[in-house]
Structure formats: C-alpha cells, structure tokens
Amino acid sequence: MTEFTLDERLAADTVFITNWPLSRVLLMNDARYSWLVLVPRRADVSELYELAAADRAHLIEEIARASAALKSASGAAKINVGALGNIVAQLHVHVVARSPGDAAWPGPVWGNGQAIPYEPDRSDALIARLRAAL
Amino acid sequence: MTEFTLDERLAADTVFITNWPLSRVLLMNDARYSWLVLVPRRADVSELYELAAADRAHLIEEIARASAALKSASGAAKINVGALGNIVAQLHVHVVARSPGDAAWPGPVWGNGQAIPYEPDRSDALIARLRAAL
Numbered sequence: 001m002t003e004f005t006l007d008e009r010l011a012a013d014t015v016f017i018t019n020w021p022l023s024r025v026l027l028m029n030d031a032r033y034s035w036l037v038l039v040p041r042r043a044d045v046s047e048l049y050e051l052a053a054a055d056r057a058h059l060i061e062e063i064a065r066a067s068a069a070l071k072s073a074s075g076a077a078k079i080n081v082g083a084l085g086n087i088v089a090q091l092h093v094h095v096v097a098r099s100p101g102d103a104a105w106p107g108p109v110w111g112n113g114q115a116i117p118y119e120p121d122r123s124d125a126l127i128a129r130l131r132a133a134l
Numbered sequence: 135m136t137e138f139t140l141d142e143r144l145a146a147d148t149v150f151i152t153n154w155p156l157s158r159v160l161l162m163n164d165a166r167y168s169w170l171v172l173v174p175r176r177a178d179v180s181e182l183y184e185l186a187a188a189d190r191a192h193l194i195e196e197i198a199r200a201s202a203a204l205k206s207a208s209g210a211a212k213i214n215v216g217a218l219g220n221i222v223a224q225l226h227v228h229v230v231a232r233s234p235g236d237a238a239w240p241g242p243v244w245g246n247g248q249a250i251p252y253e254p255d256r257s258d259a260l261i262a263r264l265r266a267a268l
C-alpha cells in the first residue's frame with residue numbers, strides 16, 4: 001500500500017495549518033482570498049468516488065467544519081467549495097471565502113490571475129487566527 | 135417550515151433528470167460539457183454546513199454516485215465538483231465531466247463563455263443515457 005505524500009505543487013502553493021482526522025489542512029498562499037485546501041491523507045485517490053465511503057463521510061464533515069470556521073473568521077458572504085483536479089490530480093478540496101468585490105467575484109477563483117503571496121507577518125497572523133477558528 | 139422550491143434560474147438553465155433521496159438531479163443545458171447539478175431538496179440552505187449532518191452524509195454519497203456515473207457515461211478524464219453559489223444562493227452542487235481540449239480546460243467551467251443549448255434530439259438521447267447510468 002502506497003503512503004500518502006502531499007503533491008509537490010500543492011505543497012509549493014500552500015502553508016501547512018494542521019492535520020484533521022482525515023485531511024491535511026492547508027492555507028493557499030494567496031492574499032487575495034482566505035482560501036483553505038483540504039487534502040485527504042490517502043494515497044492514489046483523485047476522484048471522490050475512489051475514497052472509501054467512511055472517508056467520504058469524514059470528508060464532508062471536514063469540509064463543513066472548514067467552511068463554517070472560514071465564514072466566521074472572514075465574515076465572507078459566501079463559501080465556495082470545489083474539487084477540480086484538472087491540473088493536480090491528487091484529490092484536494094478548495095474551501096474559499098468569497099465576498100462581492102473580491103478579485104474574481106462573482107466568478108470562480110480558479111484560473112483567475114496570479115496569486116499574490118502573503119507578506120510573512122500577515123500570513124502568520126492569519127494562520128494563528130485560522131488555527132484558533134478551526 | 136418552508137417547502138423546497140427549485141430556484142428559478144437553476145430551473146431555467148437545466149433539464150430535469152430525476153429525484154434521488156436527497157437531491158433533485160438536473161442536466162445543465164449546455165452542450166459543451168456533460169454537466170449535472172444536484173440540488174438538495176431542502177428549503178433555505180445555501181452553505182453545506184447549514185444542512186443537517188445526515189443530509190450531508192447523503193449528499194456526499196449522491197455526489198460520488200453522480201461522479202462515477204458521469205465518468206463512466208462520458209469517458210471524461212476528470213470529474214469537477216463545485217458548490218459556489220455566488221450568483222444563485224440555493225445550495226446546488228455541480229458535477230461536471232472534463233477532458234483535455236474541452237471549452238474551458240484546464241480552467242473551471244463556471245463563468246467561462248456562454249452556454250450552448252442542446253439540440254432537442256441530442257439532449258433527449260443524453261438524458262436517456264444518463265437516466266440509465268444514474
């Protein structure tokens with residue numbers, strides 16, 4: 001059985017926040033949005049239906065938990081959830097805080113312009129706030 | 135308690151396929167992609183965390199079921215799943231068959247150009263095939 005290893009591209013684009021029972025919780029290093037990525041720690045899975053049913057049940061609860069925390073921490077109007085994987089095949093779920101006037105509103109964040117990395121101080125503060133909220 | 139009514143914009147953009155235990159299953163009337171929309175038949179819900187936990191457990195199974203059926207019916211390279219709701223607040227989950235070379239690949243389908251409605255014959259045939267696969 002292969003062990004879980006985080007995809008290199010996901011690792012490069014994100015900051016580690018915490019491990020939940022199923023998912024690794026990452027912060028996308030893009031100051032334009034408060035944007036979490038949940039990566040189920042299972043090897044060789046790219047589609048939801050390839051997860052075991054018990055893992056799916058955990059995953060939807062972790063998505064709900066991340067969504068509620070992000071909504072409350074950010075005051076966003078809407079949470080966007082997406083599992084695309086057209087570029088990075090490893091199953092990963094985006095949970096993104098959205099509000100009118102943000103850089104892509106009302107369109108999707110994926111494929112929209114270039115990420116703006118956090119200033120180190122800002123990401124530290126946000127990570128601390130998210131760790132508390134999550 | 136308010137009764138579930140399908141959002142008018144979702145109704146206008148889609149064709150009814152079937153009702154599953156939780157979700158209404160719709161086909162997006164856009165011949166560019168094989169694209170299902172699952173709408174949990176619950177009133178006044180726009181975020182996943184507003185669903186009851188039991189409904190969330192059903193929803194993830196219905197998403198997996200739709201994804202596997204769509205993958206098998208379409209031969210697509212990847213299934214994209216998204217719950218955005220920036221424009222239509224009623225909770226709805228997109229399940230979209232994607233392949234290299236499609237109209238938006240590798241970007242997201244949402245907000246990408248104009249829908250191309252099906253020719254009536256084509257949508258009838260696709261709906262019949264999807265009903266069989268689902």
